[in-house]
Amino acid sequence: MLPEKAANAVIMLGNLIKMILSALAEKIAEGGQDALLAEHANLNAR
Structure with missing residues (x-):
């Protein structure tokens, strides 16, 4: 459960x-x- 949440957080941060x-x-x-x-x-003004 925790690794999945961490992966989602990393993806969201990347986005x-x-x-x-x-x-x-x-x-x-x-x-x-x-x-x-x-x-x-x-240049044109010169």
Whole structure:
């Protein structure tokens, strides 16, 4: 019984970590895109 609960907890923790990393990666991608657009605007303004 206990090993089964432990296994489920590990799986849930793994899924939580994946969700956090996925959200973080998405934020980084969005931020990177914003930075690229800002740099592009700077180059065009010169």
